[in-house]
Amino acid sequence: MLKYDEEVLPTKWYNVVPDLPEPLPPPLSRSQEGSSIELLNRIIPREMLRQEFSFNRYENIPEEIRDLYRLVGRPTPLIRANKLEEFLDYRGKIFLKYEGATVTGSHKINTAIPQAYYASGESVSGVVTETGAGQWGTATTLAAALTGLHSKVFMVRVSYDQKPLRKTVMALYGGEVVASPSGETKFGRKMLEKDPQSTGSLGIAISEAVEYALDHDLKYMVGSVMNSVLSHQSIIGQETMKQLEIAGEEPQVMIGCVGGGSNFGGFVFPFISNEEIEMIASTASEVPKFSMGKYDYDAMDTAGILPYVKMYSLGSDFIPPPIYSGGLRYHGAAPSLSILVKSGRISSQEVEEMEVLAALEIFARNTGIVAAPESGHAIASAIRYAKDHRQGPKTVVLNVSGHGNFDLSIYGREVR
Amino acid sequence: MNLTLYFTLGYPDNKSLSLFVGKARDLGAERIELGFPCSDPRYDGPAIKNTHRSALLSYSDNSTREMLEDLSRGGLSVYALAYFSSIVDDPGSFIAKVRDFGFSGLMLPDLITDYFHDAERIIRNVEGEGLEFIPFVSQATPDSVITKLSALTESWIYYGLLPSTGVSLPTSMESIYLRARELLRGREICFGFGIRTASQISELSALGADGIAIGSALVDYLEHRDIPGFTSFLEGVNAVRN
Numbered sequence: 001m002l003k004y005d006e007e008v009l010p011t012k013w014y015n016v017v018p019d020l021p022e023p024l025p026p027p028l029s030r031s032q033e034g035s036s037i038e039l040l041n042r043i044i045p046r047e048m049l050r051q052e053f054s055f056n057r058y059e060n061i062p063e064e065i066r067d068l069y070r071l072v073g074r075p076t077p078l079i080r081a082n083k084l085e086e087f088l089d090y091r092g093k094i095f096l097k098y099e100g101a102t103v104t105g106s107h108k109i110n111t112a113i114p115q116a117y118y119a120s121g122e123s124v125s126g127v128v129t130e131t132g133a134g135q136w137g138t139a140t141t142l143a144a145a146l147t148g149l150h151s152k153v154f155m156v157r158v159s160y161d162q163k164p165l166r167k168t169v170m171a172l173y174g175g176e177v178v179a180s181p182s183g184e185t186k187f188g189r190k191m192l193e194k195d196p197q198s199t200g201s202l203g204i205a206i207s208e209a210v211e212y213a214l215d216h217d218l219k220y221m222v223g224s225v226m227n228s229v230l231s232h233q234s235i236i237g238q239e240t241m242k243q244l245e246i247a248g249e250e251p252q253v254m255i256g257c258v259g260g261g262s263n264f265g266g267f268v269f270p271f272i273s274n275e276e277i278e279m280i281a282s283t284a285s286e287v288p289k290f291s292m293g294k295y296d297y298d299a300m301d302t303a304g305i306l307p308y309v310k311m312y313s314l315g316s317d318f319i320p321p322p323i324y325s326g327g328l329r330y331h332g333a334a335p336s337l338s339i340l341v342k343s344g345r346i347s348s349q350e351v352e353e354m355e356v357l358a359a360l361e362i363f364a365r366n367t368g369i370v371a372a373p374e375s376g377h378a379i380a381s382a383i384r385y386a387k388d389h390r391q392g393p394k395t396v397v398l399n400v401s402g403h404g405n406f407d408l409s410i411y412g413r414e415v416r
Numbered sequence: 417m418n419l420t421l422y423f424t425l426g427y428p429d430n431k432s433l434s435l436f437v438g439k440a441r442d443l444g445a446e447r448i449e450l451g452f453p454c455s456d457p458r459y460d461g462p463a464i465k466n467t468h469r470s471a472l473l474s475y476s477d478n479s480t481r482e483m484l485e486d487l488s489r490g491g492l493s494v495y496a497l498a499y500f501s502s503i504v505d506d507p508g509s510f511i512a513k514v515r516d517f518g519f520s521g522l523m524l525p526d527l528i529t530d531y532f533h534d535a536e537r538i539i540r541n542v543e544g545e546g547l548e549f550i551p552f553v554s555q556a557t558p559d560s561v562i563t564k565l566s567a568l569t570e571s572w573i574y575y576g577l578l579p580s581t582g583v584s585l586p587t588s589m590e591s592i593y594l595r596a597r598e599l600l601r602g603r604e605i606c607f608g609f610g611i612r613t614a615s616q617i618s619e620l621s622a623l624g625a626d627g628i629a630i631g632s633a634l635v636d637y638l639e640h641r642d643i644p645g646f647t648s649f650l651e652g653v654n655a656v657r658n
Contacts, residue, residue, distance in 0.1 A: 017556055018595075023529045024556040026579035028458055035462050038583045050586040053579055055555040056595070 008075040008242045009066060012058040014234040016269040016336050017227060019057070021343050024227075024335055027307035028297055036307045043213045043220040045118035052228040059231065061114075068113045068146060073102040074235070078243035081398075084366040088383060092392025093249070097240045097399045099263065100369065104169075106402030107263040108139035111232035112221060116143035119219040126150030128213045129221040130180065130205030132259070133159055133326030133374065134166030135402050136223040141175030143221075152218075154180040154188075154208045157200035159326040165406045180205035187211055187303045202330045203316050207303035214305075224260025225300055225309070225334045233266020240397060241270055249395055253385060255280045256399035257378040258289075258348070259327040261334035263401040268346070269336075279346045281337070282381035284328040286321045289314050290341055290348040298332060311338040323353050324407065327374040351380040359383050360404070372402035417621050417657045420447040420606050422497070422631030424467035426475035427453070428638050434483050436634075439643060441492050443650045447606075448487065448494045449523065449629065450480070454502035459525055461582030463632040477513075484518040493520045495550060500524040500531055500538070507538060511545050521548030521571060528552065528561065539568050550574055554609075555592055562599045572604040574629065581609050582632030589616070593623045617656045628657065 017024050029035040040049055051059055061069075081094040088094075099107035119127050126149050131137030137153035144151035153175050160167065160179040167177045178184060180200045181191035185208040191198055198204075213220040222229050244251055254271060256264035258281045268279045283289060289312045298313035300306045313332035314320075320329040333341070340346045351359075356373060359380035364370050371379060382398045421440045423433060437448055451457075453471035457464060487494050496519040503510040514522050522542050528535050528551070542549040551565040554576035566573070575596050578585055587610075596605050607620055608629030620628055630653065637646035 018559045020558045021560070022532045023554075023558060023561055025529045026459060026554065026556060029461070029580065033462075035580065035583050037580050037585070038461075041585065046586045050588060053555065053585055054588055054591060056588075056591055 005070070005075055007246075008239050009069060010061065010235045010238040011066070012060055013231040014238060014270050015055055015057055015059070015227060015231045016265070016272055017055040019272055020336060020339055021345065022339055024339065025310040027309050030304060030308050036305065039305070040307070043210060044222070045115065045122055045219055047118040048115055048228055051231065052226055055227070062117070065114050065117055068117070069110070069235070071146070072104065072109050072113070072142070075239045075243070076101045078240055078247070079367070081367050084363065087362065087366045088386040089390055090386040090392055091390065092394045092396060094382065094386065095244070095249070095395065095397045096367065097236060097267065097397065098369065099236060099399065099401050100371065100375070100403030104135070104138045104142050105405065106135040106139065106372065107233060107236055107266065108136045108223065109143065110235055110266065111229045111262065112136070112139035112143035113146070114232050115221045116140070116147040116149055120147040120149055122219065124149070124217065124219050126152065126218050127221050128152045128209045128216070128218045129223060130154045130156070130202060130209045131159070131223070132156050132202045132205070132329055133372070134163050134170070134406065135327060135372070137170050137175065137177065138166060138173070140221050141170045141173035144175065145173045151175040152212065153177045154182060154205040154212070156180055156202060156205050156326060156329075157198065158322040162324070163406055169406070180208050182208060184208070185211045199319070199322050201302065201319050203302035203318070206301040207305060210301060210305045211303070224262040224330070225311070225332065227336060229262050230265035230269065230334055230336060233262045234270050236263065236266040236399060237268060237270035240267065244397070251277055251397040252394040253278045253280065253396045254399075255282060255378050255382045255385065255396065257282045257328060257374050257401060258333055258337070259374060260330045260332070261337040263399060265334055265337050267399040272340070272345070280381055280385070281341065281346055281348045282377040283348060283350050284323055284325055284377060285350040285352040286323045287314065287329055288350055289331065289333050291350060293332070295338060295342055300332065309335045311335045312341065325356070325373040325377065327372070328377065349381050349384070351377045355380050369400060370404045370408070371400050372404040373407055375400045375402055417625055418446040418604075418606065418627030419444070419653065419657060420449055420608070420627060420629040421445045421634065422449040422451065422629060423634070423638070424451045424453055424464065424471045425480055426471035427467040428470070428641060429474050430476055430479035432638070432641050434486070435643065436638060436646060437483060437487065439647060440650065441487065441490050443647065444654060445650070446493065446627070448492060449497050450494060451497040452502070454499045456501060457499060459580055461580045461632055463582040463635040467635060467638070481517055488518050495519060495521045495523055497523045497525065500527045504531070508541065511542055511547065515545045515547055519547065521550050523550040523552055523574060525552045528557065528565065536568060543569070552576065554579070559599060566600055566603060572606055572627070573600055575605050575607050576609040577607055577611070578609040583610055585610070589619050590623060593620070593625060614652060614656045617653060621657055
């Protein structure tokens, strides 16, 4: 078992940028004074920034980080979903990569660990971040605990109210959680003045976390969108590649869900040079970034403190409907993923919440996994694919980015 | 190691700029790069953005023509830089103007990134006018694009080390250099963006780099019309680049 783990756990992170079909447009500074690109030096660990702007195809993963990956449950399993194939009467094969098997229950820990590790090497007292559904906040608080740092998390108000157990876990890991918009930052206060009942958004929570990091000399942990984050997540795809190789299988269709794009990018990018593989990005109909969004420069955060990046975006002031899948409510998508969607290499699909709930039920009864509502979008897209191609015989590989054990109180009532 | 110096046309004023450029020639710069001011120099950092803002008011075609005539007598290679977004409505007239002024070549820093599908046609137009097209590539340029640009052109190549001019970010110069060298075998590569210290120049020189470009680090001297400071800075650069 240990030998298998060692064979599957990658030794390098993969960066897709050198293999994109078009150049990645650089970030832009729109600040009136100084450069918001240079501002990153104050809030992002140095090594993380070097990786962000180096675009080396491969970066070695330090052994200390691989040790932490092992500790939190990597490699995660790749499972043949044969009961689901039977249920759907699908004549091809369906595999699922289960990121919910990490101790924090999602893929988010894959980048939280290196970011906290690099921050801990820079004599800062703590890290700060935002969270939507709570998966990123959970990963941040654990990674901070494992590297001896204090952590603070601005949690989007709607999730803060909907998912109380997430707060409990973050507190258990030693994290301090506040609802966003909060009264703790200038931007949060401004948002509350405009709308005291604001349910918040990831864009607002990011703005608060960045402002708090700047004001308190803390490092800011980046949950998605940036290249370095997607590179860290490439261990999902690299593990999948190795596991399929061991199983003697070739992937033909890969499906994942997209919020900011990090689990999806991490899952499919290592396979990008294989033109034979069809890749489907599943998003929420309520947050139609690829079909209704504009591909142009936009702010990553609502306050516009961070650099602007070129991506599909619904606008950084977009306030999404309060769907359960907090992780999919982000207004934009990672620039590298955006280029691949624009060029047609990756196709996108939208799924409504009711279809997601039905898919989660089918999935639970045929795999035993209570998946996160975000992952439910990928599952729903996989079910659609299987129904539309019953004769198969393609091998579908699906990334289940997290478990939904903390979401039961919310969608459990809805599932019959 | 060749030295390329960047100035924005019209900054700080046409007469002072001529003095600085003449001094650069006297101090041994191999190439001068002159930027046409525009309203959205998006990939430049704060220092060069400010020069564009101010130069939009002072730029003059006549002064540019006179400066080029003067420089061409000294045998210096002078290249024009323009944002394609500022000439997109009529690139043909602009390219012809650059040729008539006597520039050796043209660089369009946003062409490949923002107008990727027009790039090949524009490169052929530039070369069709007898001008060198200087490809601008960076770490974010994919391998396949670098290889394609290299095949389309014969000139030296400008390699941006950072996402913007005039900023400071952690980089791994050696891995950047090695990747550039491998993808652009046999081509002269000039590294720019964020170069201002002797240690950066020494590191590139030790790696075997062909050339460096400096721009933002000159802006303070230009703003204060500080020729002695500029001279001393370039003497320092010359001491480490050779």
